[in-house]
Amino acid sequence: MVAVTSAKPPARRVKCPVCLDEYAWDEREVLEYSVKDGKYNPARRPAGLRGAKLDDARRRWYVKCPNPSQDSANHYLPATLGDFADPLVVALVGRPRSGKTHLVVAMIRELLGGVSAGEHGLRAEALDYYQHVTFKRNFLDPFERGSRLPGTRGGSGTYLEWLVVQRGNVKRPLVFFDVAGEDFRDPAENGRHTRFLVNAGALLFVEDAPWIFRSLAEEQDLRVDETLSLPAGASNEWVQEAVSRLPAGRESLPAVVALTKSDRLRYMTPADRWIRERSGGLLSADRMLTESRDVYGLLHSANANSIAMRLYSEFQRCTMHFVSATGGAVAEDDTFPAGIRPARVLVPLLALFAMAGLITGPEAERVGR
Amino acid sequence: MSEIAASATLVGRALDGRTKTWEIKADAPVDLPGSALVTQRVRVAPDDTMLVRRSLRRGSADPAYVLLDNEIRALARLSRAFPNEWARPFPTLVGYDVDSREPWALVSDYRGQPAREAVTGLLGKGQIEFATRLLDALARLALVEVVHNRLSLDGMYLARTTLSIVNFEYATFFGEPPQNRSGRGARPEDDLLDAGLLLYEVLTGEPAQSELPNLAEVPLLRSQLPDLFAELRLRPSAADALRRFVVPAEVPVLNGYDPLAAGRAAFDEARGKKYPAAPEPAPVEVPGPVRRKGRWSR
Numbered sequence: 001m002v003a004v005t006s007a008k009p010p011a012r013r014v015k016c017p018v019c020l021d022e023y024a025w026d027e028r029e030v031l032e033y034s035v036k037d038g039k040y041n042p043a044r045r046p047a048g049l050r051g052a053k054l055d056d057a058r059r060r061w062y063v064k065c066p067n068p069s070q071d072s073a074n075h076y077l078p079a080t081l082g083d084f085a086d087p088l089v090v091a092l093v094g095r096p097r098s099g100k101t102h103l104v105v106a107m108i109r110e111l112l113g114g115v116s117a118g119e120h121g122l123r124a125e126a127l128d129y130y131q132h133v134t135f136k137r138n139f140l141d142p143f144e145r146g147s148r149l150p151g152t153r154g155g156s157g158t159y160l161e162w163l164v165v166q167r168g169n170v171k172r173p174l175v176f177f178d179v180a181g182e183d184f185r186d187p188a189e190n191g192r193h194t195r196f197l198v199n200a201g202a203l204l205f206v207e208d209a210p211w212i213f214r215s216l217a218e219e220q221d222l223r224v225d226e227t228l229s230l231p232a233g234a235s236n237e238w239v240q241e242a243v244s245r246l247p248a249g250r251e252s253l254p255a256v257v258a259l260t261k262s263d264r265l266r267y268m269t270p271a272d273r274w275i276r277e278r279s280g281g282l283l284s285a286d287r288m289l290t291e292s293r294d295v296y297g298l299l300h301s302a303n304a305n306s307i308a309m310r311l312y313s314e315f316q317r318c319t320m321h322f323v324s325a326t327g328g329a330v331a332e333d334d335t336f337p338a339g340i341r342p343a344r345v346l347v348p349l350l351a352l353f354a355m356a357g358l359i360t361g362p363e364a365e366r367v368g369r
Numbered sequence: 370m371s372e373i374a375a376s377a378t379l380v381g382r383a384l385d386g387r388t389k390t391w392e393i394k395a396d397a398p399v400d401l402p403g404s405a406l407v408t409q410r411v412r413v414a415p416d417d418t419m420l421v422r423r424s425l426r427r428g429s430a431d432p433a434y435v436l437l438d439n440e441i442r443a444l445a446r447l448s449r450a451f452p453n454e455w456a457r458p459f460p461t462l463v464g465y466d467v468d469s470r471e472p473w474a475l476v477s478d479y480r481g482q483p484a485r486e487a488v489t490g491l492l493g494k495g496q497i498e499f500a501t502r503l504l505d506a507l508a509r510l511a512l513v514e515v516v517h518n519r520l521s522l523d524g525m526y527l528a529r530t531t532l533s534i535v536n537f538e539y540a541t542f543f544g545e546p547p548q549n550r551s552g553r554g555a556r557p558e559d560d561l562l563d564a565g566l567l568l569y570e571v572l573t574g575e576p577a578q579s580e581l582p583n584l585a586e587v588p589l590l591r592s593q594l595p596d597l598f599a600e601l602r603l604r605p606s607a608a609d610a611l612r613r614f615v616v617p618a619e620v621p622v623l624n625g626y627d628p629l630a631a632g633r634a635a636f637d638e639a640r641g642k643k644y645p646a647a648p649e650p651a652p653v654e655v656p657g658p659v660r661r662k663g664r665w666s667r
Contacts, residue, residue, distance in 0.1 A: 215387045266438075267445035267465070268386065270629065273542055293636045300632025313639045328468035337470040338434075369644060 015086055016065045017175045018158050019072040020199050025082040030061040033130045040064065040076050060129045075158065078128045084164065087173035088356055089199050093242040094206030097225045099260035101149050102325035103206060104178045105139045106342040107349055108161050116346045119281030121167050124174070128162040135161050148334040159196070165358060172358050197245040202352040203255040203315070205239060207308045209264045212299060216264040218329050236307040243314070254355030254368065255315035256348040257308045259295055263324035263343065270294040274322040275343050283359060285366035288319045288351055295320035317368030319351040372398055372409045373422070379473065381466030384448055389464055391475065393422070399479065402523040404536055405436050410478065420463055424473040434472060436538035441465045441474045443540035446513040450623055458506035459534050479535050481528025488522060488571045495530055496589065500568050501615050502532035507560050507607035509621045514543040516555035520563035522570065558604040565590065565597030
């Protein structure tokens with residue numbers, strides 16, 4: 001076995017999205033992940049591997065992060081990381097069991113081939129091959145089968161999925177972090193598992209409809225989520241804690257508030273209209289503003305102290321949306337009996353993409369203002 | 370799900386969104402021509418209140434689910450907007466479940482008999498009352514921005530002169546794409562034309578052969594409601610037609626309370642602080658009744 005030198009010369013400085021260290025990207029020692037061994041080994045490179053075949057092989061190669069600050073466990077980054085600009089880190093923030101995982105899975109599923117993403121000219125592919133394989137096995141496939149996904153396990157501190165998203169000539173890596181809501185308040189880890197917040201380029205705040213409208217909570221919700229028994233006006237300290245971790249200048253970060261599980265509101269005005277709305281591939285800042293106003297109005301009518309309303313004021317560019325990752329409530333057997341019918345899961349991402357510059361143009365400039 | 374054979378326990382949500390259980394016993398199936406859904410009367414414990422259960426036929430696919438969803442959505446708006454009127458011209462939504470494999474809706478019982486049979490006995494005042502009730506119903510739909518899209522005698526019931534529109538499978542909100550139509554978003558004027566054609570059928574006993582029927586032999590329509598058949602921009606609203614048709618007319622109104630008004634105002638204030646020079650938020654882009662501009666419709 002010969003450790004190989006990839007075709008790419010040492011490139012530029014990068015920031016690792018996991019440990020947040022910055023260093024010169026060095027792709028000279030590339031590794032392959034062995035499913036059999038469960039570890040990374042020096043990559044093999046047959047003689048003559050060039051061109052498209054080399055590109056294909058590189059998609060499965062990794063580089064061990066040097067983690068100069070030596071403050072993290074070993075972690076490995078896709079070898080193609082150096083081909084792109086630093087990723088846009090999308091941080092999901094919400095209380096435990098607010099539906100973050102189902103939402104981000106539904107969003108990634110949409111990006112990887114959904115009709116709505118296609119209408120908006122968005123294409124995406126996985127950058128981290130084995131992470132994607134794991135993500136598909138653990139999340140996408142059960143989701144497609146209509147199974148309830150496990151809640152995010154605390155303490156991982158790494159990303160859920162790393163995609164390259166393309167729209168027109170703009171190509172941008174996108175990293176999704178989904179950590180357990182409990183991690184935002186876990187003093188034992190001293191914030192290590194949520195430090196991705198320091199590097200966040202876009203914020204996806206998740207507020208769930210049953211938390212706001214307690215009468216809409218299912219018996220299953222109440223069984224697994226004791227916080228739903230708290231008074232409706234209870235503070236959302238998980239989100240407050242996360243916001244406090246954001247770096248200086250945080251108010252200029254693109255932010256959206258997704259009101260998840262809005263299928264519970266599907267027959268209540270104004271959600272009854274929004275939850276069915278199809279954009280038809282058109283990005284409309286006015287529609288997003290009108291929807292934000294409706295979400296805000298609904299939250300205000302239920303609980304004038306909802307943190308989501310404070311988020312709107314705190315972040316300069318912010319939109320609010322009705323979304324449903326699954327389209328329905330889960331049954332007692334942890335399945336979605338009517339199947340999965342995600343509704344409007346792409347819209348918050350479109351807003352973030354517009355505010356973060358992945359979608360460009362005059363209309364995108366107006367989004368969230 | 371097909372019809373319930375004997376008895377069943379239904380777990381779903383009431384109109385206010387809360388989970389609720391209904392113990393029901395099967396009663397007679399209802400023949401609702403043109404409906405893709407199963408329609409069955411059921412008796413609900415403990416007092417044997419008669420309701421109508423709407424559900425999907427066994428093996429139905431997504432399109433049928435959408436039809437049930439359409440009906441629940443429209444009736445939810447109507448039932449909330451007009452909660453306490455005995456003579457409201459549509460069933461009240463009692464409960465629903467759309468999360469299970471066998472979704473259903475429970476609505477209040479259809480009063481009277483199928484309109485296609487009943488209208489044959491209408492004469493003179495009865496016909497005028499029927500037209501009045503139909504326009505009243507459409508005025509209520511317009512108040513909550515619902516377009517029926519498929520008005521037909523087959524989807525109506527009549528108790529003496531009290532009309533109920535019972536089938537809302539193709540209902541949409543203003544501006545939404547109607548099922549099985551393409552291009553234009555739904556507008557209340559579409560229902561007005563359908564109402565004109567339906568009244569033509571009731572008054573002549575024959576369905577209209579075109580969307581611009583000869584009204585020479587239909588004096589009631591010719592003299593008072595000819596513009597129901599006019600091009601889209603010239604059609605009256607249901608409320609205007611009702612005011613003209615009945616003097617003095619009792620035109621339905623909403624109670625005027627908007628539970629979101631305070632919240633939307635708070636949003637405007639919060640946004641104004643972030644962007645002092647920002648223009649007012651765009652109004653909700655809901656196409657209301659067509660004003661005197663635009664183009665010919667169908």
